[in-house]
Amino acid sequence: MKLILLLSKKCNDFRLLVAGIILLTFIFLITLGNLNNSLATTAADEKDYDLKEVKDNVYVVSANGYNVMFLVTGEGVVVIDAPPGIGDKILKAVAEVTNETIGHLIYSHAHKDHIGAAHIIFQQQPKIEIVAQQETADILKMRNDSERPIPTTTFEDNTTLTVGNKTLQLIYPGPYHQRGNIFIYVPEQKVLMAVDQLAPGEVPWKHLAATPEVPALMRSYNQVLAYDFDVYVPGHGETGTKEDIKIQKEYVNDLKNYSQFALANVNFTDATKNIDKQNNAAVTEAYFNALTNVCVDKTEEKWKGKLQGVGVWTDEHCEKMIQSLRVE
Numbered sequence: 001m002k003l004i005l006l007l008s009k010k011c012n013d014f015r016l017l018v019a020g021i022i023l024l025t026f027i028f029l030i031t032l033g034n035l036n037n038s039l040a041t042t043a044a045d046e047k048d049y050d051l052k053e054v055k056d057n058v059y060v061v062s063a064n065g066y067n068v069m070f071l072v073t074g075e076g077v078v079v080i081d082a083p084p085g086i087g088d089k090i091l092k093a094v095a096e097v098t099n100e101t102i103g104h105l106i107y108s109h110a111h112k113d114h115i116g117a118a119h120i121i122f123q124q125q126p127k128i129e130i131v132a133q134q135e136t137a138d139i140l141k142m143r144n145d146s147e148r149p150i151p152t153t154t155f156e157d158n159t160t161l162t163v164g165n166k167t168l169q170l171i172y173p174g175p176y177h178q179r180g181n182i183f184i185y186v187p188e189q190k191v192l193m194a195v196d197q198l199a200p201g202e203v204p205w206k207h208l209a210a211t212p213e214v215p216a217l218m219r220s221y222n223q224v225l226a227y228d229f230d231v232y233v234p235g236h237g238e239t240g241t242k243e244d245i246k247i248q249k250e251y252v253n254d255l256k257n258y259s260q261f262a263l264a265n266v267n268f269t270d271a272t273k274n275i276d277k278q279n280n281a282a283v284t285e286a287y288f289n290a291l292t293n294v295c296v297d298k299t300e301e302k303w304k305g306k307l308q309g310v311g312v313w314t315d316e317h318c319e320k321m322i323q324s325l326r327v328e
């Protein structure tokens with residue numbers, strides 16, 4: 001009996017030992033796993049931008065929702081735009097693929113959120129050629145902003161820029177987003193960049209791509225579609241194709257048709273019957289709201305779930321389209 005008790009105690013000790021070893025092994029493996037994860041996270045943190053070669057020696061750098069395009073030409077790099085959201089990551093991305101220096105910077109338009117880091121490139125390459133449409137240069141002279149250096153080369157309607165083995169066409173299609181905004185077309189590689197015109201898969205930005213002229217925005221879809229390209233590079237979001245432009249064109253055409261329907265069918269007297277007639281602003285706003293509601297209902301019925309942002313900015317889009325149809 002005593003022997004059995006002793007054996008059973010030893011057995012218990014042995015079981016405890018095995019359990020202890022298994023536990024320690026688990027703790028070791030978990031610790032090792034965490035260490036690996038944290039090393040991987042550190043590596044990902046160090047590279048805080050995406051770099052994609054969309055065509056031979058044509059690259060798109062993306063960070064914080066913004067895109068920059070650059071071309072390696074054999075005789076220097078051509079960069080399009082320099083958003084503060086990407087900043088010095090542009091220099092890192094270029095250095096990742098080539099030893100060539102940046103010789104040209106093209107401004108897609110004058111807005112600070114797309115070219116406000118131009119000074120970072122300019123400080124590194126003071127002899128850089130900065131190319132923009134004349135109106136963009138005029139705006140930047142007025143802004144007098146040291147972070148957006150004045151262009152050294154300007155053009156009116158269009159120009160062709162050949163650097164090394166790459167040719168770019170720069171085209172002013174009219175103010176679809178801001179006066180002076182341009183298309184950057186790379187014919188041989190069949191790439192077209194248009195900034196703040198649209199983001200594939202989404203409705204236009206607030207107030208119809210913030211355009212100063214709705215007809216110019218509507219014209220711009222056909223103007224883009226006239227070029228032979230298979231990669232569309234937007235200022236924000238993923239690259240797209242001609243299909244994305246066609247969808248956008250259809251959405252905006254629908255806005256126009258539904259706004260025209262509202263203007264033809266909403267009765268002013270009915271829409272304003274409960275409003276104090278002495279209050280001009282209130283009367284006008286009640287009528288515009290009634291028009292907008294008709295356009296919103298029809299647009300959402302067709303487009304809900306097909307483009308991101310339907311139901312978020314549809315009212316602004318309808319409102320802007322209705323005002324455009326009234327005055328433009």
Ligand SMILES: [Zn+2]
Nearest residue numbers: 109111177196
């Ligand atoms: Zn812009």
